[in-house]
Amino acid sequence: MPENSSLPRFAVLQLSGCAGCEVSLINASEWVDQYQLVYMPLVVSTHAVPEDTEVLLVSGGVRNDEDVYNLRRSVEIVERVVAVGTCAISGGVANLGDRDEVRAMFMAQENRHHLPHLLPKSHPIDAFVDVDLYLPGCPPTPELFMAALTNPENFEASSIVCSECKRQKLKDMRPEHLLGFQQGEVQPEICLINQGYLCVGSSVRGGCRAICTRPGHPCVGCRGPSDAYIEKESQVWFDRVQNVFERLTDIPPKEIQTALHSPQLSLFLFQFTDYADGERPPRPKEKVL
Amino acid sequence: MATLRFPLSRIEGHARVEMEVHDGQVVTAHFQAIEMRGFRYFMQGTPAEQMPVIVPRICGVCSTAHHVASVKALEDIFEVEPPDLAKEIRELLLLGQLIQNQATSLFIFTMPDRVGASSLFHMDESEANPEQQLSLARRSLKVRQVGTNLITLAGGQFIHPIKAVIGGVTSGIQREPAEAMRQEIETLLPMACQLFDEYWDMSLAMGERIGTWGDDQPAYYIASTGRTRPLLNSNLIRVLGPDGAERASFPPSLFRHYLDYEETVYSYAGQTSYQGQVMRANSLARINLALSMGTPLADGYLEKLTHTFGKPAHPILLFDLCRGIELVYAFERALEILSKDLDYEDTEVPYALKDGEGYGLVEAPRGPLIHHYTVKNGLIEDAEFVIPTVHNMLAIERALKVAGERYISPKAINLELEKAVGRVVRAFDPCIACATQ
């Protein structure tokens, strides 16, 4: 990795997030031989994105005025911008706080000195700049990172998590109530829906290799809706999942409906549609990996 | 009055240091958290059962600690005790976190300081031999990867784990993957030790070059580790005085009686003290508070450290060496657990939702972490997060002031100061996302 090598140069701009996206990128250490990392405050001591940077990965949402400044300045000098993770795509987990009383608590922090000013909510980065590729996941897996960096066109993934999960959906194992996320012993190889868990993998985009459902935790949809729903209103998605549950279980529809509207799910599932005050069109699915 | 501002990199999150200097005297040294996460605010109203999956998002570096602390806080409220198998798998999770974190801090954050490079990936620019250094980067990532793989095995997801649940874990670990993981750790343990040896030598050389190991005064230490050997999943917080005598030992529910918390106007993070005294958390605190490591190789390193620096040891740069000792310990301890049967039925006990107040404690890589929840009608009414980095704030600022005084005189500012600021802050390995949760 000599400094002036001809390897393509990439940079990582960290806005307001949890750094999980960056940790995942470090886990994908194969880039070490294929790319030159020129800027990423978590691991490199340089203080701005340098000229001649090809790819800029942006993680985290836009939470304060310094984020806005750094984002605008950095995209100017790069060729390709990738929004990485739920936070950069939608503002992320911080949007659970997009309610009046929480906004007020944030704004009450304004009496501090010499600090970046907080915005009333956490914004997606495309509310400020154009994005070439969206890489959803919380965080995206190392494999997804490598695909986004090298050749997003040729990345092979199933359209939904179920196809990567491969747990069997049974016709004759019909729970009558939801178990919640945390209850009960999980049986291997049988679909979690059959076991009474609120798994939404049937309409969530694949590519993560079902890392949650394989060891027995329901998918909470961090990869966002699959291509079939990405450009549609959230209600279409709700109806579809409701349908799957009604087909496979005897759980009262009302119970499913209430559970589907949980904060944990809404956080991830609507990352592509309900954003930026609802004024912009949904992101085109062609731009989502 | 002049203000010096130092941006910071190679730490978790967004922070900077501001020093006010007057006539060659350092008037104040402020460590500023310049981001604000706000989980305490926006968790209100969340269904309590969903906390273990949401709160790891406070921080992708410390996610595992938040995951387990959250589960423990809810178990406290619902009054359930997880079975032994679950406790072992949770310990493995925390060990994975410790390996990943200590390897990151040692090799990615602080090793470049030792040779004057801008990053682990730019070590060939440094004075060190390029061939050797290149392999250093690859070896470091390999050792770090052990932690990631362990988290994935014991936690399901690799950054934001999901396997710990209220009352236990979702599943055990089958013999085959457990054995594969055990072999990986066994193979890489010598590499970890070798890297740590090189790191130790680089640290000695650096100490020689700059003429100090950090000349701040002794402090109090806080950790929830065991008396005789390290514990990551205990239910007691302990405090050591500067002289090495134990001053307090209390459950997380009593933390307010012992620790004083204050907010500041210059940072989005607060700071705590032990009854007004400066205290330190993190690796050095744990090492000072436990008699031994309880595993052979780690104990060897501990002896070497104690031999040179005594116990309790106080110089700041020893935080870094203690991380290396813990890295080796975590490898060895994980081997012990993975040799047991982790694949039997008894994964969890049932629980019933119930309202109330509860506390969950774990020893995170940066120190004791407490989650304190109040649940009403099944929803979170309040969620308080007591963060290890916040316990270190006063210690960081005091050490920065000492460093400032060393390099600033009425006539000039020694350019080494900027590097010293980086070294001091990184020794404490602060986590800003957590500190401003």
Ligand code: SF4
């Ligand atoms: S998308 Fe998830 S992993 Fe990435 S920064 Fe946001 S919370 Fe962290």
Ligand code: SF4
């Ligand atoms: S467990 Fe979830 S992801 Fe797996 S098959 Fe069932 S619905 Fe799909």
Ligand code: SF4
């Ligand atoms: S299984 Fe679901 S929640 Fe887990 S990583 Fe995949 S998309 Fe995200």
